[in-house]
Amino acid sequence: MIKKAVIPVAGFGTRLLPITKAQPKEMLPVVNKPIVQYVVEDLVEAGVNNILFVTGKGKQAIENHFDANYELECKLERSGKTKILEEIKRINNLANIYYVRQKEPKGLGDAISYGEQFVGDEYFIAMVGDTIYSENIVIDLIKAYKKYKCSIIALERVPKEEVYKYGVVSGEPINGKIYRIGDLVEKPKVEEAPSNLIITGAYLFSPKIFEKIKETKPGKGEEIQITDAMKLLLEEEDIIGVEIDCRRYDIGDVLGWLKANVEIGVEKCPEFKEYLKEFVKNM
Numbered sequence: 001m002i003k004k005a006v007i008p009v010a011g012f013g014t015r016l017l018p019i020t021k022a023q024p025k026e027m028l029p030v031v032n033k034p035i036v037q038y039v040v041e042d043l044v045e046a047g048v049n050n051i052l053f054v055t056g057k058g059k060q061a062i063e064n065h066f067d068a069n070y071e072l073e074c075k076l077e078r079s080g081k082t083k084i085l086e087e088i089k090r091i092n093n094l095a096n097i098y099y100v101r102q103k104e105p106k107g108l109g110d111a112i113s114y115g116e117q118f119v120g121d122e123y124f125i126a127m128v129g130d131t132i133y134s135e136n137i138v139i140d141l142i143k144a145y146k147k148y149k150c151s152i153i154a155l156e157r158v159p160k161e162e163v164y165k166y167g168v169v170s171g172e173p174i175n176g177k178i179y180r181i182g183d184l185v186e187k188p189k190v191e192e193a194p195s196n197l198i199i200t201g202a203y204l205f206s207p208k209i210f211e212k213i214k215e216t217k218p219g220k221g222e223e224i225q226i227t228d229a230m231k232l233l234l235e236e237e238d239i240i241g242v243e244i245d246c247r248r249y250d251i252g253d254v255l256g257w258l259k260a261n262v263e264i265g266v267e268k269c270p271e272f273k274e275y276l277k278e279f280v281k282n283m
């Protein structure tokens with residue numbers, strides 16, 4: 001039912017400099033795959049096969065990752081490395097992938113607006129390219145959409161003192177961890193935050209969001225904030241929040257990236273699990 005997704009990957013990744021001076025943060029490895037591959041695999045598993053990357057300067061490594069590399073494939077074939085060859089070919093054919101370039105990184109709202117022609121008048125997923133999850137939350141977003149037929153956003157409870165880093169919502173609980181959103185605010189001061197429920201960066205949007213982004217004035221950091229566009233959307237349509245039930249790995253800074261490698265190494269890679277646990281314990 002939901003067939004399209006937009007993944008913005010055009011940011012400069014300044015919190016990760018100098019790592020990101022010449023390479024996209026979205027291509028940083030977490031254990032054995034780059035971050036964007038986790039994002040694309042979750043979308044595909046949820047049945048979302050048409051994916052638009054909103055890229056920018058210096059992000060070509062993302063295109064190369066999802067494209068065929070015949071020289072490499074030939075070499076692997078000749079040397080009989082069939083297992084990795086199959087994996088490489090699988091990545092080439094994961095999804096129908098499209099690219100558009102954001103002229104300058106003017107914010108997440110501006111980046112998502114580049115998806116308008118691609119999306120048309122369908123509901124669609126938007127996922128930031130630097131965050132992954134221990135479970136597939138795209139499936140949860142789509143499940144909630146089937147029930148509520150409106151825009152759906154993923155939420156997470158964080159310690160109150162951390163809310164200033166995120167978009168924060170207020171919401172009325174309607175069914176367990178499902179909330180009808182009442183208000184949204186981007187990076188509030190801790191004492192002014194409406195709650196400790198933050199927006200994680202995974203959205204299922206009504207196509208009306210594009211009209212609302214156009215009406216959105218630059219906000220925090222002089223950027224076009226998607227949270228501000230959602231606030232305008234809320235004046236006309238419902239937005240439902242789904243509190244996630246799994247771990248979120250925000251790879252926007254070095255600590256987040258290191259933590260993702262250790263936790264995913266332990267939790268998802270049986271071949272490293274015991275060794276890594278022992279290694280960390282003995283440090």
Ligand code: UTP
Pocket residue numbers: 008009010011012013014015016026054102104105106107108110111128129130252
């Ligand atoms: P971030 O705000 O975390 O990315 O956006 P950033 O701007 O690269 O990070 P810092 O603050 O400079 O370290 C989340 C996602 O949205 C994309 C980023 O590439 C990242 O994957 N993004 C952000 C865009 O595509 N365009 C933008 O204008 C801003």
